[in-house]
Amino acid sequence: MVPAPIIQTILYATDLGKNARAVFRLAVSMARHYDARLLILNVVEPLGTTGSTIIANYLSGETAEKINRDAAHDILHHMKERLARYSKEEMDAFGLDWAPPTDILVATGIPSEVILQIAKRYEADMIVVGTSSRSFLGSAMMGSTARRVSRHSTIPVLVVPITEE
Template sequence: MKKICIALDTSPSAEKVAKIGFNYAQLLKSEVVLIHVVNHIGVYVNSYNPIMNYNGFLINRDIEIVESLEKEAIKFLESTANFLGEPSTEIKVLNGDPEHQILTFVEEYNADLLVIGTHSHSFLEDVLMGNIAAQIVKNAKTPILVIPVKG
């Protein structure tokens, strides 16, 4: 395995996912990229003309908010790379639907392995929101190491 992609969210369980994924990469002497998806940045952007004299609640700060979200995601990934002892680890911030963005990136990066975590959502959360990890496993063409994370 030459390339390992570790997908992280900002939950406390990300530490476990990062450590295990990074340990695999070290043992296999693989290149690593840490990725984080900012979910649907477009939701925060209001690029349309006022509708019925309504400008939207974010019209004046759209660009600042988007840039802020991306900057914080970069800081998170840089902090993770430092925590793992490899500050030069490649990082990538994506935006949009997490499942689609992760699967697309893994394919374009030609990753040999994707490392993701699962969360123990309630049944209702899984029904309403879907389980991102389950959808990734279902639709991936790349081998996946799924780290079970509870709580």
């Protein structure tokens, strides 16, 4: 007989998009079910080459680098506050008598890669992600981040489909 998985830490990765509430509620339900810690992660993609080039054309290298560094710090701080507010509002809306221990994390990089790195660093036992409403062909299918995470993860990944709220 195969033993039931031991789930102590669940990583919920969100872009706070259209499907965020449904995915968050499922992640909280899973954390409650397993009496697990919940990590809430948002990954901010770095400024692309076009944006960096535009800034570099108008400012010296040192000034452009400082602006990029300061802006990245401000964005990460703002997102962490936004996630904390979102988490509190959603937990309050649940009307729970018990909420899972929760950590708010914000990082920069390629979302799928960062999600997998954070899962490993925090020894997550499960990843919960939502699908995206955007796709290359314009149809609703699994988003590229969810697809990459599920393909490369060494732990279970729960991919939550888009729902109408």
